[in-house]
Amino acid sequence: xxxxxxxxxxxxxxxxxxxxxxxxxxxxxxxxxxxxxxxxxxxxxxxxxxxxxxxxxxxxxxxxxxxxxxxxxxxxxxxxxxxxxxxxxxxxxxxxxxxxxxxxxxxxxxxxxxxxxxxxxxxxxxxxxxxxxxxxxxxxxxxxxxxxxxxxxxxxxxxxxxxxxxxxxxxxxxxxxxxxxxxxxxxxxxxxxxxxxxxxxxxxxxxxxxxxxxxxxxxxxxxxxxxxxxxxxxxxxxxxxxxxxxxxxxxxxxxxxxxxxxxxxxxxxxxxxxxxxxxxxxxxxxxxxxxxxxxxxxxxxxxxxxxxxxxxxxxxxxxxxxxxxxxxxxxx
Amino acid sequence: xxxxxxxxxxxxxxxxxxxxxxxxxxxxxxxxxxxxxxxxxxxxxxxxxxxxxxxxxxxxxxxxxxxxxxxxxxxxxxxxxxxxxxxxxxxxxxxxxxxxxxxxxxxxxxxxxxxxxxxxxxxxxxxxxxxxxxxxxxxxxxxxxxxxxxxxxxxxxxxxxxxxxxxxxxxxxxxxxxxxxxxxxxxxxxxxxxxxxxxxxxxxxxxxxxxxxxxxxxxxxxxxxxxxxxxxxxxxxxxxxxxxxxxxxxxxxxxxxxxxxxxxxxxxxxxxxxxxxxxxxxxxxxxxxxxxxxxxxxxxxxxxxxxxxxxxxxxxxxxxxxxxxxxxxxxx
Numbered sequence: 172x173x174x175x176x177x178x179x180x181x182x183x184x185x186x187x188x189x190x191x192x193x194x195x196x197x198x199x200x201x202x203x204x205x206x207x208x209x210x211x212x213x214x215x216x217x218x219x220x221x222x223x224x225x226x227x228x229x230x231x232x233x234x235x236x237x238x239x240x241x242x243x244x245x246x247x248x249x250x251x252x253x254x255x256x257x258x259x260x261x262x263x264x265x266x267x268x269x270x271x272x273x274x275x276x277x278x279x280x281x282x283x284x285x286x287x288x289x290x291x292x293x294x295x296x297x298x299x300x301x302x303x304x305x306x307x308x309x310x311x312x313x314x315x316x317x318x319x320x321x322x323x324x325x326x327x328x329x330x331x332x333x334x335x336x337x338x339x340x341x342x343x344x345x346x347x348x349x350x351x352x353x354x355x356x357x358x359x360x361x362x363x364x365x366x367x368x369x370x371x372x373x374x375x376x377x378x379x380x381x382x383x384x385x386x387x388x389x390x391x392x393x394x395x396x397x398x399x400x401x402x403x404x405x406x407x408x409x410x411x412x413x414x415x416x417x418x419x420x421x422x423x424x425x426x427x428x429x430x431x432x433x434x435x436x437x438x439x440x441x442x443x444x445x446x447x448x449x450x451x452x453x454x455x456x457x458x459x460x461x462x463x464x465x466x467x468x469x470x471x472x473x474x475x476x477x478x479x480x481x482x483x484x485x486x487x488x489x490x491x492x493x494x495x496x497x498x499x500x501x502x503x
Numbered sequence: 504x505x506x507x508x509x510x511x512x513x514x515x516x517x518x519x520x521x522x523x524x525x526x527x528x529x530x531x532x533x534x535x536x537x538x539x540x541x542x543x544x545x546x547x548x549x550x551x552x553x554x555x556x557x558x559x560x561x562x563x564x565x566x567x568x569x570x571x572x573x574x575x576x577x578x579x580x581x582x583x584x585x586x587x588x589x590x591x592x593x594x595x596x597x598x599x600x601x602x603x604x605x606x607x608x609x610x611x612x613x614x615x616x617x618x619x620x621x622x623x624x625x626x627x628x629x630x631x632x633x634x635x636x637x638x639x640x641x642x643x644x645x646x647x648x649x650x651x652x653x654x655x656x657x658x659x660x661x662x663x664x665x666x667x668x669x670x671x672x673x674x675x676x677x678x679x680x681x682x683x684x685x686x687x688x689x690x691x692x693x694x695x696x697x698x699x700x701x702x703x704x705x706x707x708x709x710x711x712x713x714x715x716x717x718x719x720x721x722x723x724x725x726x727x728x729x730x731x732x733x734x735x736x737x738x739x740x741x742x743x744x745x746x747x748x749x750x751x752x753x754x755x756x757x758x759x760x761x762x763x764x765x766x767x768x769x770x771x772x773x774x775x776x777x778x779x780x781x782x783x784x785x786x787x788x789x790x791x792x793x794x795x796x797x798x799x800x801x802x803x804x805x806x807x808x809x810x811x812x813x814x815x816x817x818x819x820x821x822x823x824x825x826x827x828x829x830x831x832x833x834x835x
Contacts, residue, residue, distance in 0.1 A: 210689035324779040354552035354716065356776045359760040363775065381689065384762030411764055425694035427719035429746065429761055435701070436723060438694035442659040 172375060173199040173222070173343060178235035179399075180217050180226065189446045191217040193399040193454070194235070196477060197377075199343070204369065204376040206386035206407075208422075209396030212443050215379045218396070219345045222377070223262050224252040239343070258288040261336035265348040267328035271320040277331045278304070278316030285338045303334040307364060326357035333364065340372055347379045362389055383426055387411060395419050398444045398454035405483040415485040417459045417495065453488065464494045506579045508710055509541035509564070509678060514573035516556075516563050520784060531784045533559040535734035536573070541678065541727075546704065546711040548725030548742075550718060550757075554780050556734040557714045561680045564712065565599050566590060577677075595625055598671040602683035604663035608655040614666050615641075615651030621673040640669040644699060661692035668699065672709075680712045685720060697723055718761055722746050730754050733783055733791040738819050750819040752798045752828055774828055790815050790822065798826040 175197040182189045192214045199205055207215045220226060222237055227249050237244040239255065247255070264270040271280060281303055282296035291299070297316065304312035307330040320328060329349060336344060346365065350358040366389060369376055378390055386393055387407055394404040395416065403416040414420045421439035441458040444450070456462045456470040465488045477486045489495045514537045522528035534556045541547045549557040562568045564575060566585065575583045577596060585593050598621070601607040608617055618637045622629065629636040638648040644665040655663055664684060671679050681700065685693040697720060703709060713724045721728060722742060729739040730753065738751035749755045756774040776795045781787055789811040793799045798821075799810060806823060815822050 210691065326779060355718070355760040356552065356756060357779070358762075359775055360777075362762070382762065383690075384764050387764040388762040421691060423764075425691045426764070427694070427697070427717075427723045429719050429722060429758065429763065430765060436694035436697055438698060439691035440695075442661055442692060443689070 172201045174238045176236040181232040202373045204390045206390035206393045207379045213396040214399035215396050219347050258339045260343045261341035263336045263346045263349045267332040281335045284335050288339050303338050307334045343375045345377045403485045415490045416487050417461050418455050461489045465489050507540035508543045510576040512538045515571040517571045532734050544708040545726040548721035548728040549714045550721050551731035555731040561682045561714050595674045596677045598676040598679050600667050600671045600681045600684045604667045613652050618669045644669045678710045682714045750824040751821045753792050797828040
């Protein structure tokens with residue numbers, strides 16, 4: 172349904188080109204939920220914004236391929252892209268307060284999203300908005316439809332934004348850290364809501380997050396990102412029981428668990444790469460504990476390729492040459 | 504039993520709400536009758552969702568805010584009434600690490616100057632001189648001492664938090680209040696800082712008040728845990744008690760809301776809280792949690808009346824801790 176191939180995005184800045192994405196690959200099937208995981212600067216938000224076509228008419232340099240149901244999204248004009256945006260692909264942002272217009276009522280913003288793609292009267296669109304608010308679990312939607320965004324609580328605003336993104340029943344929903352700003356109890360409500368709505372509409376979801384727990388709960392497949400590349404992708408079960416890439420392993424070991432006995436965490440040394448000046452070899456090499464196992468400084472000199480074995484793919488010389496130690500079970 | 508290092512009882516912080524002509528028309532009860540003790544060399548975790556009063560508690564303990572009423576005793580000495588010189592001397596013993604290291608460091612001061620600032624402010628001349636002390640501190644928190652002349656923007660988020668920790672340690676305090684010290688950091692870096700804080704405690708016997716909303720991090724850091732909701736402590740106890748055998752419905756709901764990476768975990772209770780946090784300027788009567796309590800709905804009429812009339816007290820602030828909860832079985 173959606174295929175991203177070798178996507179690169181660069182932003183010109185005063186200090187030089189920032190390489191936000193460096194050959195990103197992603198496949199998505201109908202009705203599937205894929206988790207896009209990574210730390211800040213790993214390119215997960217840039218990937219989702221590129222799919223939405225939000226870098227058109229900016230100075231960003233984009234290369235590669237994004238195909239959605241056979242259409243090359245990168246080749247589309249802004250006008251044509253608009254017919255996809257909202258109608259076929261919906262997006263939920265992290266901070267609903269800044270994603271909504273403060274001067275318009277929540278209802279009118281949802282109705283507007285509907286009227287852009289459907290020729291209906293204002294009155295009919297307002298009814299659609301009320302129905303949509305009811306579907307996302309806003310109490311008393313008839314009254315709430317005339318409220319302004321600031322009159323909603325954080326959790327309700329996120330519900331309203333989900334309503335706005337889903338009002339045209341898109342086939343693909345991109346959720347960019349939709350629960351990061353929320354408290355855990357509210358996050359749990361929103362995650363339940365997203366999985367319920369997805370089961371109803373059978374739309375595909377790309378769920379961008381840095382929280383592996385959220386991924387385990389919601390997604391079928393995981394794409395782990397680092398330095399603007401996909402370093403590993405596999406089913407949720409594979410990722411948590413047999414992670415291949417050293418970065419994925421490091422991420423799991425550094426995460427505090429509620430059920431963990433061990434009270435010492437194992438961090439990944441160093442910090443994420445500077446995107447202004449990426450190494451020519453493996454982007455993770457300088458933080459990788461296994462890089463020394465690979466002969467001839469290959470990790471430092473040669474960028475590894477994404478090696479696909481069945482449903483599991485990883486980008487690592489050590490993994491490719493079977494030099495990595497067997498993985499320890501993390502979850503399960 | 505010896506005197507606890509810090510003893511807080513019936514602490515209240517109410518912020519007045521001003522109406523027309525500066526008249527006080529109400530109060531936001533940010534902290535409402537909070538009591539706990541902190542033993543030397545241990546960590547007390549204060550957890551709760553946004554708006555529960557955990558940060559305000561930290562600020563009052565630090566005397567950045569004056570308490571409305573209640574007592575704070577450091578080594579048996581009442582400090583809530585300290586002024587001027589006494590207050591200044593008190594600050595040598597209690598220091599704070601803030602959430603956002605970028606906004607709590609002066610961008611125009613070198614980090615060496617930032618770390619030395621508390622020493623100079625307090626007029627302390629460490630043996631060997633201020634410069635040597637700064638070098639020691641930087642070494643202690645894992646920064647390279649030769650970077651003392653660099654400025655905050657030259658450091659990554661994790662390194663900046665290390666600077667904040669070095670500054671808090673400069674005066675060799677007895678207590679460091681850490682207000683969400685790792686929540687702005689990525690997981691892999693977060694683990695580095697958590698380990699650093701634990702190492703410092705092991706080596707120096709310092710005590711922490713660790714304020715966080717992330718339960719898993721608190722589980723790794725704290726010896727004692729207090730769970731806050733709407734300005735009150737709902738439950739407090741040892742780490743084991745709170746995480747292995749939580750009694751209060753709120754604690755149980757909070758723990759069950761954390762997304763788990765345990766894929767095959769047995770059907771655990773899954774409690775969802777409905778609705779939003781009530782306003783702290785007009786909290787519910789009796790038990791403040793009753794409006795969202797998963798047990799309240801199932802209670803008989805007479806018991807409900809008790810929840811509405813009487814404020815629950817004790818280690819587990821709940822009238823009916825063993826009452827059944829409206830739980831949903833987990834599904835995957």
